[in-house]
Amino acid sequence: MIKDIYLIQDSHTDIGYTNTQGRILRWYSAFTRQAIVIAENDPAYRWTCETFIQVEQFWQHADENWRQRFIKLVQAGRIGLSANWANFNELPDEDVFAALAQRSRCFADEHKLPLNTAVMADINGCPLAYARALVNAGITMLLTHVNSWHGRVLQQKRMQPFWWDLGNGSKLLVYYNEHYHLGNELGFFPGAEANATNFSEPFVAFDDDVLNRRLPAYLQELEQAGWAHDFLIVTGSGLITDNSPPSDSVTGRISRWNTDSAHTVKVHMVTASDLREIIATRTSALPTYSGDWTDWWADGMAADPEGTMLYRQAQRERRWLSAAAKAFPKATVDLHSLDTALGLYAEHTYGHCASLTSAWNPLVQQLHVRKLGYAAEAADLSDCLGEKAAEAFGYGSLAYNRPLRFVVVNPHDVDLAQLVEIELDTCEVQAHRLSKTFAVVDSLTNQVLPHQPAQSLRGGVKVLAQVSVPARSTRELFIRKSPVDLVQPLEITGTYSDGRREPASSKVVSTFVESNHGYLTWDNVGRLIAWGDRKSGRDISRSPDKAFVLEMNRSPAAKEVGPQFTGRAGMGENRQAVNSQHFTAKPSGFRRLGSGPLFDVVGIDYEAPGFELLKSEWTVYREMPMVDVEVICHKIGTWDSENIYCPLPFTAGDKSAFWIDRGWAMRPWQDQLPGSMTDFYGAQEGIAWCADGFGVAVAMLDSHLVHCGDLNYRARRLMGDKNLSATPDQVHAWLMTNYWETNFSAELGGFYSFRFRVGWGAHLAEPEAALRWARLATAGLKAFRQAK
DSSP: OOOEEEEEEOOOOOTTTSSOHHHHHHHHHHHHHHHHHHHHHOTTOOEEOSSHHHHHHHHHHOOHHHHHHHHHHHHTTSEEOOSOOSOBOSOOOHHHHHHHHHHHHHHHHHHTOOOOEEEEEESSOBOHHHHHHHHHTTOOEEEEEEOOTTSOOGGGOSOEEEEEEOSSSOEEEEEEESOTTHHHHHTOSTTOOOOSSSOOOOSOOOOTTHHHHHHHHHHHHHHHTTOOSSEEEEEEOSSSSSSOOOOSOHHHHHHHHHHOTTOOSEEEEOOGGGHHHHHHHHOOSOOEEESBBOOTTGGGGGGOHHHHHHHHHHHHHHHHHHHHHHHOGGGOOOOHHHHHHHHHHHBSOOSOTTTTTTTTOHHHHHHHHHHHHHHHHHHHHHHHHHHHHHGGGTBOOSOTTOOSEEEEEEOSSSOEEEEEEEEEOHHHHHHTTOOTTOEEEETTTOOEEOEEEEEOGGGOEEEEEEEEEOTTEEEEEEEEOOSSOOOSOOOTTOOOTTOOSSOTTOOEETTEEEOSSEEEEEOTTSOEEEEEETTTOOBSBSSGGGTTOOEEEEEOOOSSHHHHHHHHHTTTTSSSOTTOEEEEOEEEEEEEEEEOSSEEEEEEEEEOTTEEEEEEEEEEESSSSEEEEEEEEEEOOOSSEEEEEEEOOBOSSTTOEEEEESSSEEOTTTSBOTTOBOSEEEOSSEEEEEETTEEEEEEESSOOEEEESOOOOSOOOBTTOTTOOSSOSOEEEEEEEOOOSSSSOSOOOEEEEEEEEEEEEGGGOSHHHHHHHHHHTTSSOEEEEBOO
16 A cells, blocks of 8 residues: 655756757756755655766856855755766667766765666657666666656556666666656645646646645555555655756645544655665665666657767777777867767757747747757867877877878777778868879888778778788878879779879779678669678678668648648657558669779769659779768658658678677677567667678768668567567668657758668677677777968
8 A cells, every 4th residue: 555655846957948058058057045944944844966967067057155065065965966968869889878977976975965766858768878878877766757658668567666677796776757847746735736647637727636646546546556665755846847847835735634533544744865865775676777868859850960970980089089088188178168068969859849830930040040059060070179189199289381181099908900081171182182193101100001091071081001010000191202203183983002003903894893891783774783892702781682772651641730730749659640651762873973992982872752862872992892882862851740761671691690780799689678679779889790700890870770670660669578589680770760759850851871781700799799890880080281
């Protein structure tokens, strides 16, 4: 029998959903001041800062008087802290998760404040990498309020406490709970009652008896459903809205309930910090689960492919800077501002609640641009911090007559043999009077390195040179000019280091491309027929004709607000309607784009409804088992609900296991919490197939979402479903979506590029090695121009 209810009041962090991002962030400071005043005047009142960004905002705008009043109330247990910096989507990697989780720990330790709990709300899961980061920050309990809109709770249970085995020797006590506004629906908060999900009363002015009507019936319902514990945790807000201020009337309603002799259940207003010991002493023999906790809302950010691309670029640069600081302390830079920008873009809210139904509204558009601005800011900061770190290696900014000398840096703990990119501005090609036959030379050995130029923006040139650099070390290169003083454009198709203009035996013949490690064959319209490994003779693609050929489903609706909203809302767990139309792009042409000593480039044109331009460019490397594929498109905008997928039909053999980089090597449909979502996953950098001493890895540079299984409309399958095989039979990169009826973008029109890097071979046979390759293949070596 339920004896106690522990009631929390907080403000749900939803930055941008109800108003502009800047205004909401300032509100958090005001809400905290309001809570301080209420708590000082009412000894029974408790306030919880749901996320740590709320504390940061308060601290930034508070004078010393407000700060000391806040500290005093936290120390007294009247205001509670949460280690969760924000309610995140699945874009951050484990480094960003760790950096943001440590902010709350540093603050609590500096001011001698209690901190043992992370509060999370709205989102439907929690990446294992983030749970580990929280435990490393000293957190022992996760309280999460699931919003199962377009998703489900674990194991079909409305709420449940359990132990989460994190797989690294640590455990986290988890209490996943009902919606964060359940307290409003039950009637605990006068003037802020609600009917949204659990109660069917019409929206009318509520009376003081609403709690007496609703709470007993709710408790009876839970006990009949088999709730096994003698307590509940309930959360609500001062107003029935996200980003809500506190209210001072809640303790009065609690007091009236508790003093009514008819009520055997007592209500206690607490902070989240109180709950760890309450649960630990009130529960026994809790189940223990292991694996990742996938988020039903992870697909939302695919509505902003442009911002996601910028975010992943910045995060990749952050990983490199972090590695450089460890290997070369002189290259250390302050990542705090970059982490803030990354955190703000990765906060689960994208835009206004009316983002679809009033997409043309100036406020809606302002929020959209500002959210994109966080990703742009992160990308800009990462560029600037990269230049600052490069100064430790002798880097010099653009200047007249800079020498053609470069330092290649490997900050990682493994030796790397890769292509490194050397940038030459268009004006420098002429200023240095470079000819077609210049050489890239190793300064230490005076060895001429294989290289190949490629066109860059503004008519400049990027030179790709093949370099080997030991772990945590550097290598100096220089460009030696031709003895013939010719001033003319460089040969973009490439030259050998000995000056030969064309390869002696080009291996690009019509629609067949062969390197020293692999071969690819297309038919005359651009349909891929075969993709294999030369050494073993293996096929690395199960269905080569589908590789990187875009697929789309579209759910048409009348061009009116009502059908657009209700149609999407009715999709529920499916991300398409029952009448969804499916399209597959059709290859329409094969083109040879370039050939050289290091790589060959071919292009494929496609035709597909909804695209004005659709093509792919394939770079096949001669001396490495690696192919780059760039899918380029101009998507025509439409208000209809659309999903764009890119098939990745790879295999390492008949017994291939499929793995995703989620900060650890995770197998979909196997390494998950029971009852969790199995359709799609946020990948930190790449994916891999491994079996029988062989592996295939794919680095996803610009997109993060991986869809597993077929694309059909059907009932969704949860972890543990008997219909799930050991390994997904289909894998797609989910590039774009606009199916959400709120928060995310209403249409997908625009120019986009999605880049992938595919590698294969025996060196990728183990999943950790394959996924590490995916990371280092895109953020391994960097070359910095020398100042002198």
